[in-house]
Amino acid sequence: MSDIPRDLKYAASHEWSRLEADGTVTVGITDHAQEALGDVVYVELPEVGTNFDAQGEIAVVESVKAASDIYSPVSGKVIAINDVLEDSPETVNQDPYGDGWFFRLQPDDPGDLEALLDAEGYAEVCANDEH
Amino acid sequence: MTLRTPLHDAHVAAGARMVPFGGWDMPLHYGSQIVEHQAVRSSAGVFDVSHMTIIDIDGRQARAFLETLVANDVGKLEAPGQALYGALLNAEGGILDDLTVYRTEQGYRAIVNASTRDKVLAWFATNRRSGADWRERKDLANLAVQGPEAVARVTELCNLPALAQLPAFNALAHGEWMIGRTGYTGEDGVEIMLPAAESVSLFGRLLAAGVQAAGLAARDTLRLEAGLNLYGQDMTEANHPYESRIGWTVALEPANRNFIGRTSLESLRKHYTRKLTGMIFTGKGVVRHDFKVRTQVGEGVVTSGVFSPTLECSIALVRVPREAKGDCEVEIRGKWLPARLVQPPFVKKGLVVTR
Numbered sequence: 001m002s003d004i005p006r007d008l009k010y011a012a013s014h015e016w017s018r019l020e021a022d023g024t025v026t027v028g029i030t031d032h033a034q035e036a037l038g039d040v041v042y043v044e045l046p047e048v049g050t051n052f053d054a055q056g057e058i059a060v061v062e063s064v065k066a067a068s069d070i071y072s073p074v075s076g077k078v079i080a081i082n083d084v085l086e087d088s089p090e091t092v093n094q095d096p097y098g099d100g101w102f103f104r105l106q107p108d109d110p111g112d113l114e115a116l117l118d119a120e121g122y123a124e125v126c127a128n129d130e131h
Numbered sequence: 132m133t134l135r136t137p138l139h140d141a142h143v144a145a146g147a148r149m150v151p152f153g154g155w156d157m158p159l160h161y162g163s164q165i166v167e168h169q170a171v172r173s174s175a176g177v178f179d180v181s182h183m184t185i186i187d188i189d190g191r192q193a194r195a196f197l198e199t200l201v202a203n204d205v206g207k208l209e210a211p212g213q214a215l216y217g218a219l220l221n222a223e224g225g226i227l228d229d230l231t232v233y234r235t236e237q238g239y240r241a242i243v244n245a246s247t248r249d250k251v252l253a254w255f256a257t258n259r260r261s262g263a264d265w266r267e268r269k270d271l272a273n274l275a276v277q278g279p280e281a282v283a284r285v286t287e288l289c290n291l292p293a294l295a296q297l298p299a300f301n302a303l304a305h306g307e308w309m310i311g312r313t314g315y316t317g318e319d320g321v322e323i324m325l326p327a328a329e330s331v332s333l334f335g336r337l338l339a340a341g342v343q344a345a346g347l348a349a350r351d352t353l354r355l356e357a358g359l360n361l362y363g364q365d366m367t368e369a370n371h372p373y374e375s376r377i378g379w380t381v382a383l384e385p386a387n388r389n390f391i392g393r394t395s396l397e398s399l400r401k402h403y404t405r406k407l408t409g410m411i412f413t414g415k416g417v418v419r420h421d422f423k424v425r426t427q428v429g430e431g432v433v434t435s436g437v438f439s440p441t442l443e444c445s446i447a448l449v450r451v452p453r454e455a456k457g458d459c460e461v462e463i464r465g466k467w468l469p470a471r472l473v474q475p476p477f478v479k480k481g482l483v484v485t486r
Contacts, residue, residue, distance in 0.1 A: 038160060093163070
């Protein structure tokens, strides 16, 4: 069973989002997602300063096995990206909720996070994935 | 109903992620396919290849039967233990499957793919010959132990000193076991066919001796680095051996051996227009099956593409115009990016042989 921290919000497309104290949102992919992808070998991140709509294609993660699009969980502007992933994409496998984060957004409306799944709702998505 | 090999529970116990493959439930990886890949390149790994089909062929017409079906010449196998790689062709020269044929004391043993089992057995039946009998050996498991330390580990564990002297592409019989110095990784190693009941214990002893359990995902990156084709992907019935980099397995001599596909191949070998070759992409991203390729002399397609753990970039097998070479372009998510055609293999015995 994969790790699903209770303090995060989730999208059914397997991104996690964390509302930071300063009102920004950090985004990465879940433990379930990294496990299904296998060894991550490349992450294409958005450019800082770019605006994205909720559910817009914002990044690409490639494992040895497959390429997957990453969608923006809320609409907003990219204010930081995780440069570590450029040289060490395996960080996504090793620490998906920590050092393996992808990017940080300044959301248009932090309230938009309410529309995302909680840990319980996401656990159901994962359970259905297994079948 | 998904088929299970005798090692299914052992895989699960070893932490495998199991996936459906050719009708079988098989280990994809045991945590990290890159770690498994590197273990095979640097020390030793063990793959369960029991899903592959083992067919024993005997009878006084066994040789004539195989001489008709296999494009390579089984007549070259003079003594028990010798083996060759070849293809089964249809009359048009299209590849029905690739296989390894061993000469045995009783006749021959053919190892064909799991995904082509039904087709091959039907082809045997269509082309049956009185005096040649075959039976599928579902009672056997098959473990591939591969890597520079593989032979030493198996020699010690199984107390088989003769193994160290066994030449490549030869096999030795040991009771109910048959051990071939063969593989699909570009490394030294063996493939051990043994009674299913004994396979769990051997697998456990190999793991205890430090041999890394390796899954289908590592098998795919290893074979592609080694420039070895995967049937159904790099070659199908729509391809003939000359455009699939296995023209060397077609034995047109002796001229009087009338194997199926021969007539077609005799003309194809003079006129074929495409080839299978290698491609390296050093940019960001991974090239995958069916991606489009543009060369200086026309278009082509990626037949297999992976991230190569040894080269640390994407490598591929591509089918392109026969004259194509050097710089090319590959389409990745709508963008045409520069790549380069190279002669496979990419890696041989742990070393990068192409850049």
